[in-house]
Amino acid sequence: xxxxxTIERLYRQHSPRVLATLIRLLGDFELAEEALQxxxxxxxxxxxxxxxxxxxxxxxxRTGQRRGIDQIRRRQTSRQHAHLVAPDEPAASxxxxxxxxxxxxxxxxxxxxxxxxxxxxxxxxxxxxxxTTEQVARALLQxxxxxxxxxxxxxxxxxxxxxxxxxxxARELPGRLPAVLRVIYxxxxxxxxxxxxxxxxxxxxxxxxxxxxxxxxRLLPEGEVYGLLALMWLHDARRVARQGPDGELVxxxxxxxxxxxxxxxxxxxxxxxxALALTPTGxxxxxASIAAxxxxxxxxxxxxxxxxxxxxxxxxxxxxxxxxxxxxxxxxAMRDGPEAGLRLLEALEAHKAIxxxxxxxxxxxxxxxxxxxxxxxxxxxxxxxxxxxxxPERRFLQRRLAELASASR
Numbered sequence: 001x002x003x004x005x006t007i008e009r010l011y012r013q014h015s016p017r018v019l020a021t022l023i024r025l026l027g028d029f030e031l032a033e034e035a036l037q038x039x040x041x042x043x044x045x046x047x048x049x050x051x052x053x054x055x056x057x058x059x060x061x062r063t064g065q066r067r068g069i070d071q072i073r074r075r076q077t078s079r080q081h082a083h084l085v086a087p088d089e090p091a092a093s094x095x096x097x098x099x100x101x102x103x104x105x106x107x108x109x110x111x112x113x114x115x116x117x118x119x120x121x122x123x124x125x126x127x128x129x130x131x132t133t134e135q136v137a138r139a140l141l142q143x144x145x146x147x148x149x150x151x152x153x154x155x156x157x158x159x160x161x162x163x164x165x166x167x168x169x170a171r172e173l174p175g176r177l178p179a180v181l182r183v184i185y186x187x188x189x190x191x192x193x194x195x196x197x198x199x200x201x202x203x204x205x206x207x208x209x210x211x212x213x214x215x216x217x218r219l220l221p222e223g224e225v226y227g228l229l230a231l232m233w234l235h236d237a238r239r240v241a242r243q244g245p246d247g248e249l250v251x252x253x254x255x256x257x258x259x260x261x262x263x264x265x266x267x268x269x270x271x272x273x274x275a276l277a278l279t280p281t282g283x284x285x286x287x288a289s290i291a292a293x294x295x296x297x298x299x300x301x302x303x304x305x306x307x308x309x310x311x312x313x314x315x316x317x318x319x320x321x322x323x324x325x326x327x328x329x330x331x332x333a334m335r336d337g338p339e340a341g342l343r344l345l346e347a348l349e350a351h352k353a354i355x356x357x358x359x360x361x362x363x364x365x366x367x368x369x370x371x372x373x374x375x376x377x378x379x380x381x382x383x384x385x386x387x388x389x390x391x392p393e394r395r396f397l398q399r400r401l402a403e404l405a406s407a408s409r
Contacts, residue, residue, distance in 0.1 A: 004044075006047075006052060007040070007043055007044055007047060010043075010052070010056050011040055011130075012130070012202070012204050013204055014056060014057045014060060015036060015040070015130050016103065016128050016129055016130055016208060017057060017099070017102065017103055018036055018039070018057055018060045018061055018064060019032055019033065019036050019106075019127065019128075019130070020102035020103045020105065020106040020128065021061050021098075021099050021102040022035050022036055022061065022064045022065065022068065023102075023106060023109075023127075023165065024098075024102055024105060024106075024165055025061075025065050025068070026065070026068040026069075026072075027165075028159070029127065029155045029158070029159075030155065031068050031071060031072070032064070032068065033127075034067075034068070034071060035064035035065065035067045035068035035071065036060075036064050038063075038064065038067040039060045039061075039063040039064035039067060040060065042063050042067075043056075043059075043060065043063075057099075058099075061099070101167065103128065103208075103211075103212060103215075104167050104212065104215055104216070104219075105165050105166055105167055106124075106127065106128055106165070107124060107128060107180060107183065107184075107212060108166070108167050108168055108176060108180065109158065109163060109164070109165050109166075110123045110124035110127060110128065110154070110183070111124060111176060111179040111180045111183060112158070112163045112176075113175065113176065113179075114157060114158075114161050114163055115154050115157055115158070115163075116150075116154075117179055118140070118142075118150055119150045119151075119153060119154035119157070120154070120179045120183065121140065121179070121182060121183050121186060122136055122140065122147050122150045122151050122154065123150075123151050123154040123155070124183040124187075125139065125140075125183065125186055125187060125190070126147075126151050128183075128187070128208075129187050129190065129205055129208065131190060133147050133148050133151070135190065136151075138389065139186055139189065139190055140186075167219065170220075173219065173220045174220070174222070177220065177222065177224070177225070178224075180216065181213075181216075181224060181225065181228050181284060184209050184212050184213050184216070184228060185209070185228060185231070185232075185284070187205055187208060187209040187212070188205070188206050188209035188210065188232050188235075190202070190205050191203065191204065191205025191206030191207070191208070191209065192206050192235055192236070192239065193390070203239075206232070206236055206239075209232060210229070210232050210233070210236070213225065213228055213229050213232065214229065217229060221274075222278060223274075223275045223276075223277075223278030223279065223280070223281070223282060223285060224275070224282040224283075224284050224285060226271045226272075226274040226275035226278070226285075227271075227272070227275035227281075227282060227283075227284035227285030227286075227287075227288050228284040228288075229268075229271040229275075230268045230269070230270075230271035230272035230274075230275055230284075230285070230288035230291075230292075231268075231284050231287050231288040231291055232268075233264050233265075233267045233268030233271060234264075234265060234268035234269075234272075234288060234291035234292060234294075234295055235291060236261070236264055236268075237260050237261040237262070237264035237265040237268060237295070238252075238255065238260050238261075238294075239261070240259050240260075240261065241255040241256055241257070241259035241260055242255065243392070247392055248392055248395055248396060248399075249392045249393055249395070249396040251396075252294065252300065253300035257298065257299070260295070265295045268288070268291070268292070268295070269292060269295070271288070272285070272288045272289065272292055275288065276289075282318070283315055283318050283319050286311055286314055286315045286318070287315065289311050290308055290311045290312065290315075293307055293308050293311075300334070303334070305331055305334045305335035306335055308331045308334075308335075309328065309331045309332055309335055312324065312327055312328035312331050313328065315328075316328055322348050322351040322353060322354040322357075322360075323354070323357070325344070325347075325348055326345070326348060326354065326357075326359065326360055326363060328344070329341045329344035329345050329348070329363070330363055330367075332344055333367055333370075337371075338367040338368070338370040338371040339371055341363075341367045342364070342367045342368065342371065345360070345363065345364050345367070348360065356387060357387070358384045358385075358387035358388040358393070359384075360384075361380045361381075361383040361384035361387065362380070362381070362384040362388075362393075362397065364376075364380040365377050365378075365380035365381040365383075365384055365397075365400065366400075368380055369400070369404065374404050374407065374408055377400075377404055378401060378404050378405075381397050381400055381401045381404070382401070384397055385397045385398065385401070
């Protein structure tokens with residue numbers, strides 16, 4: 001048995017939930033992070049000889065709690081941590097119901113209105129999902145150094161303001177919802193298409209996001225919660241078809257739609273109907289409606305691109321971001337031809353964030369390729385390749401460059 005691989009897999013699977021519970025038990029982000037690392041170090045030492053416990057998450061929580069309390073004793077700061085669980089009474093806070101609610105507690109703590117919106121998003125992605133600062137920065141189109149400062153600042157605000165580690169009551173939930181939904185979707189996106197590394201997807205992150213959204217829907221059955229659920233289910237239905245036999249990226253128009261998961265598509269459509277029945281229609285419901293158009297079509301050519309453009313225009317009115325404008329341009333290109341899309345992309349070049357976004361240059365490259373502009377396509381592919389940190393995307397771009405070179409001979 002490859003114990004190192006097993007422990008790494010268990011780390012990816014359990015560390016967010018274990019950390020969420022350790023933050024509740026120890027009352028301090030940094031102390032909980034240290035305790036989590038020490039717990040997994042203990043696992044690396046003990047599990048190869050003793051075997052993986054029947055309930056690894058519970059083992060890690062108990063071990064981490066003990067290591068955290070030991071750390072407090074070593075620092076001789078017990079008086080400053082009087083609110084912590086007493087060392088001889090750990091079991092009272094380790095019941096299954098409390099542990100199940102810990103991810104939501106952490107989510108709402110990280111998304112507290114006492115934090116700036118960018119701090120909420122950065123902190124939650126970093127703490128809940130174990131993403132590196134570089135991965136969070138890439139997901140948010142920001143510099144790693146800036147993100148690191150925001151995460152430190154957010155932890156300090158939580159500590160200094162005494163922000164409670166709890167799910168808010170029903171009166172507060174609606175006002176806290178937009179930031180929470182945004183974070184959940186960013187987590188899902190990082191799982192659906194990794195920002196860096198050798199894998200295209202990380203199913204555990206996508207599942208984590210979908211489970212959080214399901215739990216949130218039980219707490220607050222509002223339209224945009226169902227809209228986000230619909231969007232994630234409809235995207236996740238395409239997950240298997242997005243990868244070839246060797247893990248290579250397969251773009252939407254080339255995917256074998258028979259490989260799309262019909263059960264997940266149906267689940268997404270159910271949530272979309274729930275969302276559309278509740279007004280007003282928000283950005284996640286609009287995005288889910290776009291995803292539904294792809295599900296309804298038998299092929300890329302049979303897709304109702306006119307309706308998709310209309311939906312992107314409505315989405316852009318609600319959220320006028322360059323990334324949404326990029327997606328709208330791609331849809332216009334499918335409806336009206338690549339030259340029409342290229343004209344829209346040219347207007348986006350004034351946005352500093354988008355010109356350092358690899359998908360912007362990948363879209364330009366694809367449209368130039370389809371328009372018969374090989375030189376411009378090559379330059380755009382090379383720029384996208386220089387900005388891409390995910391290996392399957394790099395291989396896809398390199399394959400496109402090789403096809404251009406072969407066609408020019």
